[in-house]
Amino acid sequence: EIVLTQSPATLSLSPGERATLSCRARQSVSRYLAWYQQKPGQAPRLLIYDASNRAAGIPARFSGSGSGTDFTLTISSLEPEDFAVYYCQQRSNWPLTFGGGTKVEIK
Amino acid sequence: QVQLQGSGPGLVKPSQALSLTCTVSGGSISSDDYYWSWIRQHPGKGLEWIGYIYYSGSTYYNPSLKSRVTISVDTSKNQFSLQLASVTAADTAVYYCARDRYDILTGYYYGMDVWGQGTTVTVSS
Numbered sequence: 132e133i134v135l136t137q138s139p140a141t142l143s144l145s146p147g148e149r150a151t152l153s154c155r156a157r158q159s160v161s162r163y164l165a166w167y168q169q170k171p172g173q174a175p176r177l178l179i180y181d182a183s184n185r186a187a188g189i190p191a192r193f194s195g196s197g198s199g200t201d202f203t204l205t206i207s208s209l210e211p212e213d214f215a216v217y218y219c220q221q222r223s224n225w226p227l228t229f230g231g232g233t234k235v236e237i238k
Numbered sequence: 239q240v241q242l243q244g245s246g247p248g249l250v251k252p253s254q255a256l257s258l259t260c261t262v263s264g265g266s267i268s269s270d271d272y273y274w275s276w277i278r279q280h281p282g283k284g285l286e287w288i289g290y291i292y293y294s295g296s297t298y299y300n301p302s303l304k305s306r307v308t309i310s311v312d313t314s315k316n317q318f319s320l321q322l323a324s325v326t327a328a329d330t331a332v333y334y335c336a337r338d339r340y341d342i343l344t345g346y347y348y349g350m351d352v353w354g355q356g357t358t359v360t361v362s363s
Contacts, residue, residue: 132301162347163347165349167285174336174353174354175285175334177349177350177351180347180349180351181347181348186349186351187351218284218285220285220349225298226289226298226299226300226302227275227287228287229285229286229287230284231284
């Protein structure tokens, strides 16, 4: 099983600030990595697929980068609706696995 | 616009089987690039992938649950289902169905792009 480690666990920022979230895989997942946003009481929403491609309808302030074992999700300027929990997920190897999540909270 | 609607009992007794169904609307479950997944989330915790099924009936399960999980598909009803046997309190969670898109020909992964609303299942006597 490929373990994904997300850091930090919590990120305290103000609206307008830049958020940088990390996801590290214990072994290479190539580019088979996706990012999701989850708000309380809601299902996760796909943000980024194939490591760096924005899903349909996702604002340009969200960007993904990386390949192999190190990945980053960047939110260039936080909007009030961006405060949520973010998960990375790999599909390189079975079983599919998710990271533990990063909570982006209002400072 | 494809939508997924999960359904099933919200309360299951210990040692019994949990049974959930996900109905696909706005598109066909019999599409080449899609794998139909079940994911769960324990209260206050992260996401755990349970397994998926292809419309042909091919399945893959998380080894941590494999001995208790069965995922099936009914293409005539555009539905797929989850059965989890011998549940305990540790199976109390929100269960999501999701569409996972992977192009086997190009090797391109598009992510889990459509999710159901989630079904809360409590295991309790």
